[in-house]
Amino acid sequence: MENDTILDRAHQFDPQALAELHDQLYPQVYRYLAYRLDDPQVCEDISSEVFVRLLDVLKKKVQTIQSARAWLLGTANHLVMDYYRHKYRRRTDNLDNHDDLPDHHTTEGETEARMIHQEVRNAMLNLTVDQQHVIALRFSQELSLEETAQLMGKTVNAVKVLQYRALAALRRQLDRRMM
Amino acid sequence: MTQLFEPYSILEICLARLNAGENLETVLADYPQQAAEMRPLLIAALKASRSGVPLRVPASAQIDSRTRFLAEAQRRQTKPKGFLPRFNFAYAAIAIIIIIFAGIYGTGLASAETVPGETLYPVKRVVEQAQLALTTDQITRLDLEEEFDRRRVAEVEELKQEGRTESVTVAGPLEELADLSWSVGGVKLNLTPDQLALARTLLGSYIEVKGKIRGEEGIEVENLELRLFTFTGKLEAINANEWIVSGVKVLVMDSTQISGKPRIGRRVELTTLHYDEDYFLALTVRVSGNESNGAGSKEKNKGSDNPVETESVEDRPENTLEVTQTPVSEEKDSSGSGDSDKTPDSDDDHRLTETPKPNEEHEQTKTPD
Numbered sequence: 053m054e055n056d057t058i059l060d061r062a063h064q065f066d067p068q069a070l071a072e073l074h075d076q077l078y079p080q081v082y083r084y085l086a087y088r089l090d091d092p093q094v095c096e097d098i099s100s101e102v103f104v105r106l107l108d109v110l111k112k113k114v115q116t117i118q119s120a121r122a123w124l125l126g127t128a129n130h131l132v133m134d135y136y137r138h139k140y141r142r143r144t145d146n147l148d149n150h151d152d153l154p155d156h157h158t159t160e161g162e163t164e165a166r167m168i169h170q171e172v173r174n175a176m177l178n179l180t181v182d183q184q185h186v187i188a189l190r191f192s193q194e195l196s197l198e199e200t201a202q203l204m205g206k207t208v209n210a211v212k213v214l215q216y217r218a219l220a221a222l223r224r225q226l227d228r229r230m231m
Numbered sequence: 232m233t234q235l236f237e238p239y240s241i242l243e244i245c246l247a248r249l250n251a252g253e254n255l256e257t258v259l260a261d262y263p264q265q266a267a268e269m270r271p272l273l274i275a276a277l278k279a280s281r282s283g284v285p286l287r288v289p290a291s292a293q294i295d296s297r298t299r300f301l302a303e304a305q306r307r308q309t310k311p312k313g314f315l316p317r318f319n320f321a322y323a324a325i326a327i328i329i330i331i332f333a334g335i336y337g338t339g340l341a342s343a344e345t346v347p348g349e350t351l352y353p354v355k356r357v358v359e360q361a362q363l364a365l366t367t368d369q370i371t372r373l374d375l376e377e378e379f380d381r382r383r384v385a386e387v388e389e390l391k392q393e394g395r396t397e398s399v400t401v402a403g404p405l406e407e408l409a410d411l412s413w414s415v416g417g418v419k420l421n422l423t424p425d426q427l428a429l430a431r432t433l434l435g436s437y438i439e440v441k442g443k444i445r446g447e448e449g450i451e452v453e454n455l456e457l458r459l460f461t462f463t464g465k466l467e468a469i470n471a472n473e474w475i476v477s478g479v480k481v482l483v484m485d486s487t488q489i490s491g492k493p494r495i496g497r498r499v500e501l502t503t504l505h506y507d508e509d510y511f512l513a514l515t516v517r518v519s520g521n522e523s524n525g526a527g528s529k530e531k532n533k534g535s536d537n538p539v540e541t542e543s544v545e546d547r548p549e550n551t552l553e554v555t556q557t558p559v560s561e562e563k564d565s566s567g568s569g570d571s572d573k574t575p576d577s578d579d580d581h582r583l584t585e586t587p588k589p590n591e592e593h594e595q596t597k598t599p600d
Contacts, residue, residue, distance in 0.1 A: 065308045067301050074297045079288045086286055096289070100296035104303045172279050191280045194250065197243060212239040216272070219242070223275040 059120075063111050073120065074103055080193055081124050087192035088132045088184075090170055098131050122203045129185045136177055175225035183218035190215060241265055245273055250280075325361040346386040347397040369464045369477040373511070376460060384416035387444050391418070394446040401450070402439040402458045405430060412449075415440050419449030426452055433457065437505035460511060463500045466493055466518075474513070476501060482512045491518025 058076075061069035081102055085095045102124050106114070114120045176184050182204070189200050201211045241262055248258045255273055259266040345352040359379050366372040380402040387399050403416030413420045413430055415438060422430055439458040442450040464477025474481045476499055483489070493499065498519045503511035 065304045067304065070301055070304050071297055074300050075293065078293045078296060082288045082292065083286060092289070096292040096295070099292065100299050103296055103300045107300070107304055107307055168278050187279055190246075191276075194280075209239070212243050215246075216239045216242050219272040219275050219279075222279060223271045226275060226278065 059114065059117065062114075065107075073117075076117070077121055077124055078103070080121060081128055084125050084128055084188055084192045085132065087188050088128075088173065088176075089135070090173060094135065098128065098135065102128050102131060118202065122205070125189065125203060126185070129181065129188070133181060133184070171226065171229060172222070175222055175229060178225050179218060179221050182214055183221055186211065186214050187218050187222065238265060238268060242269060242272060245269055246276055249273060249277065325357075325364055328357060329361055346389050346395075347399055348390075348395065369462050369479050372462060373460055373479065377505075380458075381416065384418055387418050387450070390444045391446060391449070396443055396445050398441070399444050399450065400439060400441045403437065405433050405436055405438045407434060414449075418444075421445075421449050421451045422455075423452075426455055429455060457504055459502055459514070460505060461500070461502050463498060466495055466497050466499050468495065469493065473510075480510050482506055482510050483516065484512065487513045488515045489518070490516070493518050 058069045058072050062073050078099065082095065082099050085098055086092070089095045089098070105127055106120065106124060109123065110120075113123060176187060179187070185204065186200065189195050189203060190197075195203070197208055197211055200215075201208045204211065204214075206214070245258050245262070249255065255270075255277070258273070259270060262269060345355055359382075363372060363375055363379075366375055383399070383401045384403055387401050390397055390399065401415050401418055406414050407430075408414055413422055413427075420430075420440060420442075433455070437458045439456050440450060440452055441454040442452040444450050462476075462479070464479065466474060466476055467478070468475040472483050474483050474493075481501060481503060491497075491499075493516065500517040500519065501511070501513050502515040503513050506512040
């Protein structure tokens with residue numbers, strides 16, 4: 053199906069079009085959330101929640117696949133913030149919980165990468181909403197500057213400045229944690 | 232061309248080169264003047280980039296999410312459309328209240344996790360009432376009522392875990408557990424001997440219990456009644472004693488009080504008990520329309536196999552029916568007895584005898600649903 057037809061039919065809640073829309077965008081949403089969250093279960097829950105919420109704005113706000121993606125990732129960002137703000141934050145640093153680990157062996161390098169990433173996640177929590185979003189967008193799926201700008205509804209220059217400040221803030225937070 | 236040399240653009244160029252696999256030092260060597268400024272940023276960027284952490288998207292998660300997505304889409308599509316035509320002042324008032332609260336508290340969700348005794352709790356109840364008022368599909372509405380009943384139970388569970396004492400009302404099927412204790416929806420009940428005798432006659436019924444939750448001890452029961460569900464709908468079919476009212480299956484017994492002449496297509500007002508998964512048992516049926524003045528057509532058949540007497544139900548505005556069988560419905564300290572207001576009244580004696588339970592992990596298994 054052409055993307056435009058998918059959306060036209062998705063607006064009518066045509067199940068097949070909705071399923072296609074979902075499957076086309078789910079991996080990006082999931083990866084974005086997996087970047088932000090350490091608990092795979094929470095990651096799945098929020099991914100699913102983001103899509104359900106999309107249904108309420110589909111007709112009004114989503115005219116292109118791009119705008120659907122922007123809306124989903126933006127909402128994912130806010131739900132992640134809500135999640136961390138909430139009291140029910142559970143500690144799940146336990147490696148056993150990670151479904152996305154390869155089933156065979158975990159190399160030392162992977163474990164270390166995981167620990168570093170957890171550190172980055174925690175450090176990110178002290179950044180502003182946009183700063184967190186820009187870092188996750190650029191590093192969770194290696195989006196280009198232009199794509200990031202489009203997703204965030206900003207100019208390319210604005211995103212350059214934003215990512216500079218975001219990385220500077222991230223570095224400060226990481227340094228503080230190293231102390 | 233000054234733009235090229237500003238630090239923001241240099242950073243972007245460096246990031247692109249790192250991403251392409253170049254070495255940090257090689258990249259920095261091309262910007263000797265900015266190297267000191269760029270180095271820490273690029274190190275942070277390297278840490279933040281996911282490379283090295285493999286990530287696959289679990290297929291099962293995607294399928295689950297798709298299933299839920301489609302189910303929700305269907306649910307939204309089949310929502311009753313009667314909302315706008317039936318819009319009236321009451322709905323408008325409810326909507327305004329919600330908007331005001333939603334404005335004050337950021338999102339209406341702020342109240343979603345509150346439990347009795349907390350500031351936002353009344354908001355939650357108002358929102359629920361609004362939801363009920365706005366649902367015109369009878370099956371959905373009854374489902375919703377039961378959904379709210381389950382919420383009450385979940386709230387009580389939370390209060391129990393926190394060891395708090397609050398006035399609560401819960402509803403659900405009455406069960407006797409293996410250890411001979413009694414429960415509603417899994418919440419333990421503390422019954423007096425008289426209440427116990429009553430409970431035995433109501434075993435398995437969908438009941439409503441008012442009382443005080445006292446931590447692990449469960450609910451100190453003040454009042455125990457059958458839970459009534461009232462609704463109005465169109466009479467769609469009559470097959471012997473099984474009626475279909477706006478899609479809801481209703482059992483009509485000899486003991487059911489019927490006022491007016493029931494005919495297909497008429498609007499009927501029902502007071503029912505939750506009989507089982509599929510059926511509601513009608514206690515009273517009121518047929519609206521010209522012939523429904525109720526004169527003469529009232530059938531009453533006390534006794535038989537119906538454990539509940541239904542005489543006065545019609546005139547009651549409330550949702551609950553007190554069981555007037557022997558032994559009489561049990562009320563501990565007369566305060567608030569018989570008043571069937573559904574909000575847990577903040578009683579005068581708010582004893583704060585909390586049983587502190589520091590070790591109890593506050594396990595929060597709720598996922599945003």
